[in-house]
Amino acid sequence: MPATKPKKNIEGRTDLYSVRNSSIQGKGVFAKKRIRKGTRLIEYRGERIPVGEADERYEDDENKTHHHTFLFSVDERTVIDAAVNGNNARWINHSCDPNCEAVEEEGRIWIEAKKNIQPGQELSYNYQLDREGRFEKKFWQLYECRCGASNCRKIMLARPKPPKRKKTTKNRVVKKK
Numbered sequence: 001m002p003a004t005k006p007k008k009n010i011e012g013r014t015d016l017y018s019v020r021n022s023s024i025q026g027k028g029v030f031a032k033k034r035i036r037k038g039t040r041l042i043e044y045r046g047e048r049i050p051v052g053e054a055d056e057r058y059e060d061d062e063n064k065t066h067h068h069t070f071l072f073s074v075d076e077r078t079v080i081d082a083a084v085n086g087n088n089a090r091w092i093n094h095s096c097d098p099n100c101e102a103v104e105e106e107g108r109i110w111i112e113a114k115k116n117i118q119p120g121q122e123l124s125y126n127y128q129l130d131r132e133g134r135f136e137k138k139f140w141q142l143y144e145c146r147c148g149a150s151n152c153r154k155i156m157l158a159r160p161k162p163p164k165r166k167k168t169t170k171n172r173v174v175k176k177k
Ligand SMILES: C[S@@+](CC[C@H](N)C(=O)[O-])C[C@H]1O[C@@H](n2cnc3c(N)ncnc32)[C@H](O)[C@@H]1O
Pocket: 022, 024, 025, 026, 027, 028, 066, 067, 068, 069, 070, 089, 090, 091, 092, 093, 094, 095, 144, 145, 146, 147, 156
């Protein structure tokens, strides 16, 4: 019999987490066991596409009341679209007081515990969503944060940066490391 290659576990530490409905939004990822600070849990996987292609794929929808994205921005050129070939990392919600962080290593994104996490706690990281262009009033509804943390900023967008000199034409939302 030909030797079969062991399957790579793209879902990471499934011994430590499970996916179920979240009170924050939709599905979420929860600790099954105590997770120690520094534990690498899962890679944020999906199709790697150029920024321009992500812009074309996901144009603004004026009818949407709550923004939803599976995109993660790796750098200024590349975006991971977890809607295509994504793994369980795409279910991890945002929190303003996160217990995990996204770590970039040679162009790959890993989700790691930044605190000790107790069984049953929901895993989260700060999306630092970056919206190019003017910070409009409607964003408070569109990007409303429901993380429930005592320091919740009530919005998933990162604080607006001072305007760059570089000209941009699109209002793109990306998740940053
Ligand atoms: C990568 S998905 C996370 C999984 C999501 N709960 C689901 O079931 O698809 C990211 C989206 O989840 C929602 N989300 C994540 N964290 C949130 C939060 N703190 N408050 C409100 N919505 C959140 C937003 O719609 C966001 O664009």
